[in-house]
Amino acid sequence: MSQVKPSAIRELLRLGADPSIMSFGGGYPDASLFPLEQLEAVFRASIAGNGREALQYTVSNGSPKLREQIATRMARDGIACGADNVLILQGGQQGLDLVAKMLVDKGDVIVTENPTFLGALIAFNPCEPRYAAVRMDDDGMDMDDLERTLERSPGAKLIYTVPDFQNPTGVTLSLERRKKLVELANRFDLVVLEDTPYREIRYQGEPIPPIKSFDTEGRVIYLGSFSKILAPGLRLGWAVASEELIQQLGLLKLAADTQCSTLNMAAVSLFLEKYDIDAHIASIRQIYRHKKDLMLDTIRRTFPQDVAFTEPSGGLFTWLTFPEGFDTARFMADHALPEAKVAYVPGATFFPLEQEVNHARVSYSTQTDEVIVQGITALGKLLTARRNA
């Protein structure tokens, strides 16, 4: 239990609840984008039409029909697979937990991006792994550094990556690096865990094929999620992997919680059947692109030049880098919160090993245009004033 600590995520949830604070901390999707009418219709139809089945237990790997529908969507995205390659999960987060349980024993090395998704560290920590963290740039994980890291870490079990619009940095792994990543995983004989909650929230440029599409040896486990494209309160995600790995993960799923909600699986399956989720995703993308543009424009206009920020092509986050020596956690507690009423996530918490204190994750997903402009401008003024002081 020693590695499971009250998390920064929880602290942020608490902060987010203070109505006087303009919070850019949370990684929530914009609730105004949930397709409420359609969701009401599919839940109603699932209970009224077939409630005795939709409210009963079902197979632990998840509703066969939904697995089939997901397999079809995956195939369209370049991952040839069938329903037996799909396991329905309680959100992508459960995939992190089950994969670590399956592969990682105490002291085993997990390789992550540096920085990486905090929720992944929280999921992996109960297995008491060691971490190796790989340098990133604007094209994602640096493959030379990954190679050196793997050479230094014989017996490493897992490479964990968020290749599309990464949490927390917003950067995307390039095509060439995706291919190289699979090559290195093959050479060093370990599993790649490709976590893609933001993949379909791309605003600009062409989608880059998933890492899983280059997998020739059945060693990539792909995690997808309905949380950002439909609604997180449904708690539905999925894993795609070789039948052998899905079988093992399915047994761990059975042990962990028997199955996902039959009703929620039935309702989402009906949603995919009755409605055009791609049209829904397209409309979501417009909104997030607009918010992203507004935030980045406001940063450009109001922030001092020595604050760098990433320019994401999708997802919910940008990542700020302040000059060395600037402590974003201290600045938030001492200035941003009391003076500008602004919250973000101090970046230190996303580093598995050496915590760099001069970064912040800023999300544009949940706030209105007005709050984005007002909050980011207030933060920019505060930073500029301090710099000029």
Added chain:
Amino acid sequence: MSQVKPSAIRELLRLGADPSIMSFGGGYPDASLFPLEQLEAVFRASIAGNGREALQYTVSNGSPKLREQIATRMARDGIACGADNVLILQGGQQGLDLVAKMLVDKGDVIVTENPTFLGALIAFNPCEPRYAAVRMDDDGMDMDDLERTLERSPGAKLIYTVPDFQNPTGVTLSLERRKKLVELANRFDLVVLEDTPYREIRYQGEPIPPIKSFDTEGRVIYLGSFSKILAPGLRLGWAVASEELIQQLGLLKLAADTQCSTLNMAAVSLFLEKYDIDAHIASIRQIYRHKKDLMLDTIRRTFPQDVAFTEPSGGLFTWLTFPEGFDTARFMADHALPEAKVAYVPGATFFPLEQEVNHARVSYSTQTDEVIVQGITALGKLLTARRNA
């Protein structure tokens, strides 16, 4: 992974799907008892009235309002507690997984009833525990044998029990033994995991206070579930424990799957507010009592005298004991299935250590009156014929 094996439960799910087989194997509740109209109404109201919140992320320990409602119900059942003592779970099964994760390291001893719930063994096995199994009689776990077991197992971490209408035997732990169990847990300094999915399905006699109600040292973790009193497809259960233990379990819940479905929690909370779940449970009880009486009467009428069976005061199961040397698994494969078209669960799988082959778990919960009479009679005739052959 070595201890996680394709489970007997899965095999049974497959068997249950063959429409020509009269299966008394599954532990499903009777789907005709789901309150469909009310569930449709509360899902509709949760989405239409408050969907932006009900479909968003929420706190990982679960909806505060539902935790409050559960705490009130628990207090009425003799367990003084508040919302901070309650953690919402993905069914009771998730409690088994999280508690084992929290307390059990490889090689640690878990003490169980003999036989015990298969799903618990499946949840515990990934932690690679050793088991100690305690003798049972018609009053549940034998306390003298438990004491001897604890003396022989220094450092044991956990006592696991299903005190009400146990799965698989249907027997109930007596009042005196509940008190004694807490006394022994205090003396030997270990945690008691009290799993109560069937507790509210009592047909006859007065409820016996939960073990947790005798807990003076915060060492009993109580697990409850909506699966048998409302619908399992919702995947909602809960743990009640000391704030300290709930805090630790909550962090493991956050790591495992972030949270339960916000929508399902909102809908069940509204159900508890708008409808009389106790009246619903009372009507369920009538049906199950009737089915239990019908099955036991049919067993009495048609089975040979040398087959013993338990007489449950609640729950979904009776437990058959055949003469020594009788192998229920072999009999099912060779005779019950092909000749009588009847399935049950061979008992061996419920024993954590030495598997006794001369038992069977028989469920009366899902079959119609006609099938109960027809199937049990067919089985009785087959047994009688073989005995007289």
